[in-house]
Amino acid sequence: MYPRRFLLIGTAMLASPSYAQVDAPGANDVGPEIIVTANKREQKLSDVGATVAVLGGEALARQQISDLADIAQAVPGLSFANSENGTPILTLRGVGFIESSLAAYPTVSVYVDEAPLPFGALAIHSAYDLERVEVLKGPQGTLFGQNSTGGAINFIAAKPTDDLSAGFNISYGRFNEVNGEAYVSGPLSGALKARVAARIERMDGWQISNSRPDDRNGKVRNLMGRLLLDWEAAPTARFSLNVNGWKDKSDTAAPQYIGYVQQNPVANPIIPTIPFSPEKPRAADWGGPVAGFEPFGDSDFWQVSLRGDIDLSDAITLTSLTSYLRFNQRQGADRDGLPYTVNDLISDGSIRSVFQELRLSNGGARPFRWVVGANYADSKVDQAADFDYRYTSVNETVKTFYGYDLTRAHYSNFQKLRSYAVFANGEYDLADGLTFKAGARYTRAKSTATICNTDLTDDARGTGAFLFDIVYGGAAGPFRTGDCFAGNDLGRTINGVAPGAPGEYRDRLSEDNISWTAGLDYKPRPGLLLYANVSRGYKAGSFPAVSATSFVQYRAVSQESVTAYESGVKASLLGGSLQVNAAGFYYDYRDKQLRSKVQSFFGIQDALVNVPRSTIKGFELETTMRPVEGLTLATGFTWLDAKIKTFQGISGGGLPADFADTRMPFAPKYQLSSNLDYEFPITGSLNAFVGGSMNLRSNTIAVVGGDTNAANAVPTNKMLQGIDNYILVDARVGIAGPDDAWRLMVFAKNIFNTYYWNNAVTSSDAVARFAGTPATYGVSLSMRM
Template sequence: MINSSAMWLRSASLIAILLCSQPVLAQDSSELTDPGLSPAAPAGSDNPFGEIIVTAQKRAQSLRDVPVSISAYSGDQLKKLGITNTTEITQQIPAMHINAWSPNVTIFNLRGISQNNFTDYLEAPVAVYTDNAYMGSINGISGQLFDIERVEVLRGPQGTLFGRNATGGVVHYLSHGATDRDLNGYVEGSYGRFEQRSLEGAIGGQIVEGWRARLSMRRALGGNYIKAKDTDAANGLVSSGQDVGGQNAFSLRATTQIDVTPDLMVELWYKYSRDHEVPTGAYSFENCVFEANGYCRVNSAGLTNGPGGVINGITGAKASPYDNFSGTAGHLNRRVHIGQANVTWKLGDVELTSITNYTTLKKDYLEDGDGLPIEVIVFGTTAKYDQISQELRLSGGSGPLKWQVGGYYLDMRTKGTMTTIGAPVIGNAIDLNGAANAPQVLERYSLISKNWSVFGQGEYQLTPELSLIAGLRYSKDSKSMDYISTLSDIGFPDQTLATDETFSSQRPGANRISHGDYAARVSLNYKPNRDTLIFASYNRGIKGGNWTLAPTVTADLFQHKPETLHSFELGAKLSTPDQKLRVNATLFHYIYEDYQAFAMIGGTPQVSNSDALATGAEVEITWQPVDHLNMMLGGSWETSKVKTVRAAGEQIGPELFPGAPDAQYCTNIGGAFRCVFPDATVKDAQFPNAPRFSLNYLVRYDFDVGAGTGAVQVDGAWYDKQFLEVTNAASSIQRAYNVTNMSLSWTDPSNRFDVSLWGKNVFGEQYRAYTLNLGILGTTSYYAPPASYGATVRVSL
């Protein structure tokens, strides 16, 4: 294990060396631009939340000129918001939510569109891009946010330009590239409650004429806000002794730009990130009303439906969501290497763009899945992921037409294991061996996924005020799955439960996918003047099919179908001539075909298809009522319906104490219980993480103090009641809550020194970041951090 203090000192030393280094030559950067990655447009001197330039349509445009529901923040704005993690952007993005537990897996949710599945081999319906390259693994989405140029969040299907798995939208992180000629950089340190501490820095500039470089890094430690607590030490019911909820992460990014000719620029990236022995994988146990057999009360679909909040799962007493009673210590180890080459070549009136990306990721994760000091569920995964992608794009314009065409290739390979110990696999042992001692199931898989696509989009100016955008993308998936699951139990020989070949023998082709489909976009845009844009659009989004890897599924359910989303939007972007008031609003209606719904079915994570509908709206307001006072308000409204979601049907669990009686839907079959539930489906469910209403807010006031500038800021978000799972069980309801953050900062007159005091979730709101309904075994949850506070100091060159 790497010594944390030593690593911290090495990080500090490296940044100090970087900031003391001098380039060969430094010149003025005023003439240098970064094609396709335009920086934030300058804001007014006291308006830190001014307009920015985005590339949502793969070309630089003012945000107010893009006929898409989009939110974007520059790096300076993110700094003022105190955002240092890729997942923290959600509070200031209307209709955006997050499902996350530890750094292991992060799932973004836009307008209720997500796939709250924790399995490593699936892709999400909200595509995540970093520096114009797609990240195909949900394991690689979470990470540290540092030295960032901007973040763009596009709501609604974006498949025409961004690919087949952008059904719900796109989250795009754009790092600070090697665009500057002048030497520049910074070093920043932060310390907060729960001993959370971080150190980051960057340096960049011109080395020689036509060659620029930039190096940045970040180290983050601590923050374990969930504390180990014993249940009954006298009787041996002790926790793992592990505090969880924090991080132990290091990230490095190096990039260079070379002007080969005045018209040809090559940009190279290398990125590395590491999470090392992160203490994680523990949950709260909640909403359980105990039956006579020791199990939790469930509804007729086999879903835990008790009230009561967090409890000690052994004693039944009330407990804090920040107590860890788990008996098994979890961990996360993850390494990611990314190499990327971007080429931009101007060929007269046409520009050629090439983006080549190679990503490799390794992960080892273990969790205590029950939230108890006894071993009921232990779950572990390993994954090795490799990705190669290549995009070629031509763009240009002549007269009233702007256009782009291109092709894309993606090759993803995932090899992994899943190990499940305890209650979820007792049924497997009983079915095969007639008894269960200490069963565990090891699942091994190898997924090869290849995709190619061709696309084109054009914008034609019909009149000076009216334009038409039309786009089309054809995408072809070719996938194969090799799978085997093996049961091991003390006193019995190992036995094979299922393989992809057994499923294919019952349903030919079950382990292969070859599917082509198209994404489309049509948008009519009316812009009578500089300050008004009204648009109406139709988008067809697509997401590929995949598999449910579990020995308990049938051949018909082993593979689930692709999903298709038809989106209709009406939007407006309005501003006053002085730009002190800007309003962006969008109304949308979704029609889903074969929506991929995730649920725990009989203790097994599974995906099934169903039709769905949703209608909603978002609004964003930026207002500067007087000098030095800036306000941002956002809100969303949504209603949704998923026609049918498969429920458990049946679940088998251990006999928790000798002679436990039958209770509710469960019958003692000798050493175990077999529970059969009358309702096989949940009908007319709501999307998960889709509250009826939400509101985000920010108020910032700048003022002169001493020789510098001070600022006080209040920001946060309020969310209406919502379901955290598509099964809509009572135990997965998250009540309405509000999270408020505050900060006080000061900047010296030279803008080289900043210091800020900050507080996050200052009123200590308790709310869940993740919930999983385990049926008779109860509900486990992971709570977001409580109130925290700290200080940050930044020194710039």
């Protein structure tokens, strides 16, 4: 049950993130029209026959939204989850890929000014100095390509200005959190404009070790920067250069140890004696001095993108978008929440990616509006990790029965991923107020993988030696340091490795698909839009990065598809003071890609699988109202019924079963996001403002089958893979100077210190959850010059 005080607050605070940026000039006006680029051209949001949630730059600043986790809290239908290695997992309307490998394509694609960030780890530091964030819901395959079966998130950077301007925002809060952001913008010459922006984030560790009360984790050390250059080379030729990057030396999050599921017959004598973590926001644990392991992070990223728009005639424009990016990562991640190493890892990774798109379009002022184009993407992803699992039941069992000591292992995973696509999209006005829409994209995707699990120690009684001596019975000879020890159990020769033999895994995947969309928009009068769409999108298959002992764990999953049926209405009512948007949808979800488990010699181990069929039904309602000048009230609500229809396998919790008619992970049935902003004059030159936000989410699960624990799970009185319902409440109050030249604000986030978590994972024998941040509060000052 939800606490009564939260229900009262939720009833009083009605505000939608989709319109939180609106700054209305009058009491009977919702505000200036919101412009979006959902169809790769500028349009009024009220004219777009699709569901698009928008967060404007002012709303981002006022609500202290600075990362994907904050954005997910503000947008109903969007869920964010921490993964064991820090890669964010996004799920939109129940469509998500629960996989943390660097090379895993997401189902919710992310862009900065239309330049893609093709892998999840690249998108964690993009929310600064923004004009707005657009969240496009539903398959976006026609215009945004495959890997957007759930939707797309577009970060629209604030652009260079015609006049010299500058500004900054600095805040100080709990845990010595200091966030500073600044920009300078203006002309360099008559045809050249520039904007430079930077952000710094610093915070002390907020997690408290359960076993070492003086030890802290969770410190933040981030630096981001962006340079934009806009050049009007001629009246018919415009170019935009975006150079951006970041450095992240923050700690990886430590989880909370909340359950134990013994995978092998003999338990380590220490782990079962360790008490479970207190259910408090700051409680956690990690290796520490005993294990010789501390969480850490060290990542860097930079991207260069160049866009050119050349008018070939009065009607046709050629657009070229070129992007190149590089990412490097080294980090240590605790995956079990224990002061011992049950399944901790130190990993290295890199990403190199090139993207090129060319398209022709005729703008938006004609009865027939069209865009045709082609693009190419080429990425190389290299990932390696050292695992330490000395305190697991598998090690204890092998030591007891065979005398080998399995303490460490290493994996390497190198993938090349390429795709080619051609696409066309059009809108045709059949009659006054009636528009037909249609589009299609053909995509060809190819990927190769080279994967090896090995033992880099010289231990003659270690992991590699045990597999070669005992599992393979000496048939592969003696183990040599660096030999690939995973065995071929696929029944056919792979990369020269015969069935039953160990070796390096190499394979390729080649797929193609046709994404498409069709729909009707009907505007019977100004301020009212009715629409109906049907579309299909695809997500490419991929290979996992896993600690494996058998080739079956390396197999790629095939591409998944979502066929979506959606209809909705956008209505401006009460003379423009009330905006109501509503949509209903049904998804036919085929071959959903899932990080699951398979049975091996070492017990239940990770693998990627396809879920044959799932369905998602849902409804969304958004309202925005300005009953009096300065007051904005709105709400965004999502209801989902996301079910697996056909799937037999092993759940993420290690439970083999038939999962037909079970619910899908990270798809809470109810989500409500609310926001209130009220600004009013207190003197002739000063305004005061107050605001508040609320986010409500019903319970969900972190893995397929998460409603049921394994038979030997401890404790038995809770769903170890469940995510409970929660409500978060934020508040803010402050004063603003003339023309909003400066703002001084006091803010608080999660003001009731609600304990909640966004993911629960099984790591060998341990079950751990990633808790959300506790109550934070502080003061911020912003100025514009």
